[in-house]
Amino acid sequence: MHRTVIACSLLALTVALPACHSKPDNTSQTTEAPPINIDQVRWNDGAVRQLRDAIGRRAAHGLDRVRFAVDGQPGNAEGDRALTQSALRYASALARGASDPAKLYDVYTVTRPNPNLLNGLGAALKEGHLDKWLDGLAPQDDGYRALSRSYLALRKQGSAPASTIPDKGEPLKPGATDARVPAITRQLVASDYLDRSAVQGNTYNPTMVRAVQRMQADYGIKPDGVIGADALEILNLSDADRARTMAVAMERLRWLDRSPAPTRIDVNVAAGRLLYWRDGKVADSRKVVVGEPENETPQLGSPIYRLVANPTWTVPRSIQNKEIAGKGSAYLERNNMAWKDGWVVQQPGPKNSLGLVKFDMKNDHQIYLHDTPAKQLFQEVQRQRSHGCVRVEDALGFAEMLAKDEGVLDEWHKARATGEETFVKLPREIPVRLLYQTVVLGEDGEPVIRSDPYGWNDPVAAALGFSSRQGYRLRTSESDVGP
Template sequence: MRSGAIACSLLTLAFALSGCDAFTGDRESAAAVASIDQVDWSSDTAGQLRSAIDGRVAHGLDAMNFTVEGDPANQDGDQALTRSALRYAAALATGASDPSKLHEVYTIARPKPDLERGLAQAVADGKVKDWLDSLAPQDDGYRSLSKAYTELRRQRNGPSPVIPDKGEAIDPGATDKRIPVIARQLVASDYLAPEAAQGDRYTPAMVQAVRRMQADYGIKPDGVIGSDALGILNLSDDDRAREMAVAMERMRWLERQPAATRIDVNIASGRLSYWRDGKLADTRKAIVGEPDHETPQLGSPIYRLVANPTWTVPRSIQKNEIEGKGAGYLRQNNMAWEDGWIVQQPGPKNSLGLVKFDMKNDHQIYLHDTPAKQLFNEVQRQRSHGCVRVEDALGFAEMLARDEGVLEEWQRARATGKETFVPLPREIPVRLIYQTVLFGEDGAPIIRSDPYSWNDKVATALGFASHQGYRVRTANGDVGP
């Protein structure tokens, strides 16, 4: 399947944004400007500002109004130009929207450029457009999105390559000219293996893929491609452009130089990427929070490994899913009451599995193992109560322990069979990021599902019309976190 290509795409997406020294410019010469209000614009630098803003389609910002006001011939005009420049610069450097206002929880570190100093230097040097162009992410992923978005907007008055809904369902075994387009989108969404996307016949492999997709979206999984199935698969050019603009905005929210050693989890696609000294060391599947128990977008480090963890059941799960099941259920699942809490003891049935990756945050979110290994085979892996379950978590824990020089301590802890804590010599940053556009082997953007329907808030903040698509409806299969 295409999952390997999509996983590798994280290399070029928001997770590896390159640095940008042009954020601040030369500090000494910019310091000569006593106040940002004293920036002295010329007709040339004002023209550069207008040119840069006129080209904002390259950043998916063309639905927003960045009107340039001011005339460099007078002081009031200079100040108006400065205000316009700073507003547009902020949109490029840190995003046109504030994620902490769009999302209930957002604690991922954001860029902190000194835009006033940078603008002062750019105006003094006569390089306003160059400076503005340098503020957005400079990596290949952002450039690919920019190119694709610009092309879509250029063609916006032309026909959209949608899958026509003729009012007639496509039954298994039927032949239909729409099948190749449907197959391509099933491949892009990870439901169908690329080698199965052949011809214009609705094959058994495609039927199985459609059934899985229907189940994930709460549609009767009969394999018949009707209006509902087409509604999920059918993305117009405007839909694609909107998703790409949102993806670029989410990338602008992120630091340009993230920690060289870190763990990134894409909540939307259920993938984990482990970066070591600036290089991608490992990728694997992850299970994240189901809709209504969403995994929040956090920046939070792992500070210790926990071998053979116990699990103290949160009050919400205790009340809604365990209380009333009786003592037999507790015994069967190795649970017991301790000081008013239900605690699950270490062992193969423990909902945290055999390892927990303890993290520092106020939301009780962490990475862990799971006994429910079958869930990693799902395409939509939004199945937990909010924490992140890691595929082959024991192997991943051993990898981290070896890299951090605590492998012997970790192996001894595992051998005890009891809950044992292994502190890491240094914390490993973790970013839980939400990104619905990935990249294929050819570098082309691939639109994936928006399982939490979070993109609409970002899109409307960018000036797009509100549009709620089909929402993933996955049912949690266990009581684990």
């Protein structure tokens, strides 16, 4: 995929408004004005109509299942206060999300928007443009608009569970010719199991069979390449399922700061992808391996403050007790490990589970980016294979890039040459956001639904008024002892 496509896609998992041809963010345009009191806000009949009309259009934001009552009548203090509270509730849903991710997940520390909505509301009412103010609170980028269009189109088609790829009752076997093959091929391509060049004809060919086998293995299904009801369930989503996913994706974007740091690293945990932004432009994109479903990588906002050359690895108690205890001295020696002060420590070298570089981050969860000797995992489609940390493809190349950009390349080369654990402090911290987005934009700019490896869409969907969806969950069995 071209870098320019990635930059403005939801695969990037960023709200990169300046880079994606967006309008200016007006969520904070009044924050420098003196703060006002809720009792200073005055309403009239025209403003109430604008509020009702705006709430009536909330399906454009996937919020049509959330109830927003308009209480109160203008003209008296009590009525104005009730109307203000109603407006602020809807404004907050647009500006920050209708749900609180810190309450939906055990860990969520990504910076969220925090506009002065009361001041903004007061100014909008004075100017008579409440509708325009509300419309400008949601993300203004092309990706959000694409999600909105897709959601509205799917919503119009109703909630019938009709499948895009119908189940004819008989499994589709290798070598068979079937009119469903092009649709199956498109979904395999969208999910990265199949290269676009394999799209041809109605025959279920060997290349497709291998792709289906990989998918089956990832989801704990017998990898026989036969497309039965279970494989179709993974490939297929009803219009209602798709609409639900689009609404969740919009909500996740509303959680994000509209003006993120122009130099930063964004990791889409759901897609196993990293984007490096430099001065507001995409400088690099690469694959990552993240936590397996039993050891999820949390949604964090946490900066890199130093590079570690030739790192040692002090094995966490959880890994030590579950996967190393009882393996004996031969195992430790073979993996360059030794006991030190009651901990198992792996010494620097090519077998070290952190590889040859660690990107140290500031957080309370012992989560960081690092290299890995298990390079083969980057070839997997579903790259949720670690114990929670983020393994970076060609991490040495990425460290070289960061060191050069931050002006510490000489120090980095000297640190590497020591062969011992050596720290190179960055002159400024680089913000990192570990995010989760199960919708990406295709090369045509249209949303494509990917897997939900952790099932993390469910609590968001419930908060938006959608019913739960039980489907196949990603299963991994190839994680190693590394973090």
